[in-house]
Amino acid sequence: MTLNRRHLLAAGLAAPALLRLGTGSAQAATILKLSHQFPGGSIDEGDFRDRMCRKFAAAIKERSKGAMEVQVYPGSSLMKTNAQFSAMRKGALDLSLYPSPYAGGEVPEMNIGLMPALVPSYAQAVAWKDAPVGRKLTEILDAKGIVLVSWVWQAGGVASRERPLLTPEDAKGMKVRGGSREMDLMMKQAGAATLSLPSNESYAAMQTGACDAVLTSSTSLISFRLEEISKALTSGRERSYWFMLEPIMMSKIVFSGLPKDQQDLIMAVGAELESFGQEGAKADDTRVEEVFGKAGAKVVQLDEPTLGKWRDIARDTAWKDFANKNASCAELLKLAEKVA
The missing domain is CATH 3.40.190.170 (Bacterial extracellular solute-binding protein, family 7)
Structure with a gap:
């Protein structure tokens, strides 16, 4: 040849x-x-x-x-x-x-x-x-x-162009990058429109207005300089529904x-x-708060009741959808819920 x-x-x-x-x-x-x-x-x-x-x-x-x-x-x-x-x-x-x-x-x-x-x-x-x-x-x-x-x-958080995305009610009308099908299902149930893209394309999406809020890891929030185009950060330092x-x-x-x-x-x-x-x-969960705060963004934290609201939505949407994929997915989810 x-x-x-x-x-x-x-x-x-x-x-x-x-x-x-x-x-x-x-x-x-x-x-x-x-x-x-x-x-x-x-x-x-x-x-x-x-x-x-x-x-x-x-x-x-x-x-x-x-x-x-x-x-x-x-x-x-x-x-x-x-x-x-x-x-x-x-x-x-x-x-x-x-x-x-x-x-x-x-x-x-x-x-x-x-x-x-x-x-x-x-x-x-x-x-x-x-x-x-x-x-x-x-x-x-x-x-x-x-x-x-x-x-x-x-752990991860949310960078937002305008207002914080903290509670499920805040998601209504926002265009959100969640990072996975399951995260998108939760966000859609809360009233957001979702888009799928790698985290390294988040800056351009927010800059052009195609995206209002980006959910990603604390490290990516820093590395992709999202503080430059964000007015708010929901930090994942104390607690988060976003662990990848x-x-x-x-x-x-x-x-x-x-x-x-x-x-x-x-x-x-x-x-x-x-x-x-x-x-x-x-x-980086700590550093991201410093980076966004220094840039003038409003930094907010999830409390336990708010996290519980997100968990309730996730269980009825993302968890259920995942378990229905196949027997292997259903087994994985059950095993994950048993981890102490």
Whole structure:
């Protein structure tokens, strides 16, 4: 077969094992590509999700003594955001730090990673990994060609162009980006119109008036500079109905092609970095209030009765819709509700 440039590019993207010249001979080195949608920075500065990916890359290289390298591609610079999950399943992308609900179109069970008002705290979120719900989700993804490498949860809030979106009554007449089908169902029931777009497109949507309010993680609210075009912030620092699973995932095709020692190293480093991810998410829950407050935005907090109102709407809409998808979704939801 004659190889053209397209074939070579595809091969370079899909194949993790490349050759590096050593001293006098060619030595096999594993080169993995990790893509994500968030702004790039350095290992010490910037969006904690990018920093987490860079720390992952640095640890893999150091502990493998150069036998493995991870190249990080921030800002969807390697491929478009919504294409990354499918590419991993096909073996055309090695790794991604990827918002779980973005994969819901292909794997409906992934929408449980942003189920409104289901996860009330970081403590409960972190408990998922070793609970039956976490084991079940890991099994489902494995069957779909995805390995969960590092669990990361983030709380989120709402940036609004004009007035705060705090209570369900506030949603009436607003155009809202919720971040998942389930979040949109809750918002629609409250009277909002919804639109679906990745968080890295939120700024433009708010700037043009296509969107009145954006629900996203505290980190994304900061990284995408939404304080520049917002007059109000509903913070997720004390409590939130918006908790999202945003893990580092890996192509099972690629993972299975690695030797056991490299597989073990990837999983070990991923697990070790989870505490960094959670600390980064919590720190941004506080920092987002400072950033928006400094920009002149009104900062408001959910109280428990208001959160309860949102939970009631979510249970009657999003939770019910999710459970009716299939038996697997119904089982996941029951298992999630049992997490203490």
